[in-house]
Amino acid sequence: MITGLLLAAFAGAMVALQTIFNNRTDVHMGSWATTTWVLGMGFIASLACSLIFEGKRTFELGGMEPWFWFSGLIGVGVVICLVLGVKILGPTFSVSVTLTAQLGFALLFDSFGWLGLEKMPFDWKQLAGVAVIMAGIYVFKFGGKKKTETPQPASSAVGETL
Amino acid sequence: MIKGILFAFLGGACITLQGVANARISESIGTWQAATLTQLTGFIMAFAIYLFVKDGGDLRGFTKVKPLYLAGGAFGSVIIFGEVTAIHTVGVTFAIAALLIAQLCVTFLIDTFGWFGTVKNKMGAPQFIGLAMMIGGVLLMKL
Numbered sequence: 001m002i003t004g005l006l007l008a009a010f011a012g013a014m015v016a017l018q019t020i021f022n023n024r025t026d027v028h029m030g031s032w033a034t035t036t037w038v039l040g041m042g043f044i045a046s047l048a049c050s051l052i053f054e055g056k057r058t059f060e061l062g063g064m065e066p067w068f069w070f071s072g073l074i075g076v077g078v079v080i081c082l083v084l085g086v087k088i089l090g091p092t093f094s095v096s097v098t099l100t101a102q103l104g105f106a107l108l109f110d111s112f113g114w115l116g117l118e119k120m121p122f123d124w125k126q127l128a129g130v131a132v133i134m135a136g137i138y139v140f141k142f143g144g145k146k147k148t149e150t151p152q153p154a155s156s157a158v159g160e161t162l
Numbered sequence: 163m164i165k166g167i168l169f170a171f172l173g174g175a176c177i178t179l180q181g182v183a184n185a186r187i188s189e190s191i192g193t194w195q196a197a198t199l200t201q202l203t204g205f206i207m208a209f210a211i212y213l214f215v216k217d218g219g220d221l222r223g224f225t226k227v228k229p230l231y232l233a234g235g236a237f238g239s240v241i242i243f244g245e246v247t248a249i250h251t252v253g254v255t256f257a258i259a260a261l262l263i264a265q266l267c268v269t270f271l272i273d274t275f276g277w278f279g280t281v282k283n284k285m286g287a288p289q290f291i292g293l294a295m296m297i298g299g300v301l302l303m304k305l
Contacts, residue, residue: 004248005260007243007245008264010240010244011240011241011242011243011264012264012266012267013265013268014237014241015261020272021232022234025227025231025234028226030218030219032212032218037221037232039205039208041238042239043205045236046201049239060191061195063190063191064190064191068190069203070203074176079208082173085166088166089166095170098171100174101172103255105178106254107255109182117182120253125303129303130255130303135295136299140292143287
């Protein structure tokens, strides 16, 4: 339980860092070059980890189902959607909507066990908790920050491509 | 406006979908393998788009970027590993909630101290209250 939450928190911290780094990269390379670069680096790092921890099993892809080959496309869809969202709405509103959708769909996936995940019993505490978190997101994002909004380059979305 | 909301919403849905898809794929072929596969296919697709769109940027610009920032992409491996393992142990809702809170906390820290050359931003009471509410929401789910 604690391990799971800590791992998720660690991932979140890395996403935050990556988002900043991608912004810096975007300035010099532009959006799709950055996306390409970031996914390429991620691929190399993952392959290295896989070889270190799994050895030869890295290439034993016996349980592959055809759709596995296309899952990476979801990430590309994410980039396109986030870039357009930010362009139309500005970062604050757009990111708030995105975070809300992320949490809402997380609850749906748990409750319905979509994609063959283990179904988690839905209960009202879960929904109430998610509602409070969403409200917190809006307070955080819209609460009178004296901030001149820096235009977010397209690839800031990439950090959240996961 | 509605279109923007739709894109932002769809983007969020896809982020969660991707986490869940990775979790499912990892059950069949292993977590590091899943991370390798999704990023390889995503890379190929992004590279194809880069080649075909006019304003896709320029990969050769990497010489002007600090190596630290260029290495950021490698985080993708541990991000996917952490997220997938979390989804398997605590479920999607908890995993995503914890991930988002940590993400906002770290962004908050970076902005407050102006790390990595970000413009220093004074965060006010609303940001603290917002974070407290988010953490409260996670505790509420576990009551």
